[in-house]
Amino acid sequence: xxxxxxxxxxxxxxxxxxxxxxxxxxxxxxxxxxxxxxxxxxxxxxxxxxxxxxxxxxxxxxxxxxxxxxxxxxxxxxxxxxxxxxxxxxxxxxxxxxxxxxxxxxxxxxxxxxxxxxxxxxxxxxxxxxxxxxxxxxxxxxxxxxxxxxx
Numbered sequence: 001x002x003x004x005x006x007x008x009x010x011x012x013x014x015x016x017x018x019x020x021x022x023x024x025x026x027x028x029x030x031x032x033x034x035x036x037x038x039x040x041x042x043x044x045x046x047x048x049x050x051x052x053x054x055x056x057x058x059x060x061x062x063x064x065x066x067x068x069x070x071x072x073x074x075x076x077x078x079x080x081x082x083x084x085x086x087x088x089x090x091x092x093x094x095x096x097x098x099x100x101x102x103x104x105x106x107x108x109x110x111x112x113x114x115x116x117x118x119x120x121x122x123x124x125x126x127x128x129x130x131x132x133x134x135x136x137x138x139x140x141x142x143x144x145x146x147x148x149x150x151x
Contacts, residue, residue, distance in 0.1 A: 019132065022038055036091040038111045038112070040109050040110075054089065109128050
């Protein structure tokens, strides 16, 4: 079988590739309302860590019916509303818990949805320079900051 010609081979951008990985990671999320995935690329664009939303290891979670927020309908509790009854750890938090500090510093975190304020601050404090998430189906231009505060 002949090798494809160079014109026939295309590579996705790093942002598109990393968001695709984040989407795959999100499928492990333990939430009835929203499965979220996050991945970390270090400053050299190497894949270092991932995280998804859910409870602590071995704890029964939202998919088991244990989360009060997850048992609420969207009419009872609209999306983006009060999270005080949620038992999950955010995808970004799970990533930060397990990532190495040297990988975080100057790195980029890709998330399947916009991060909450608490996670934005924690990622920046950990040394992350960029946070990228999709605005729409194929739009990946949302960058919260790029080495400086741009809230």
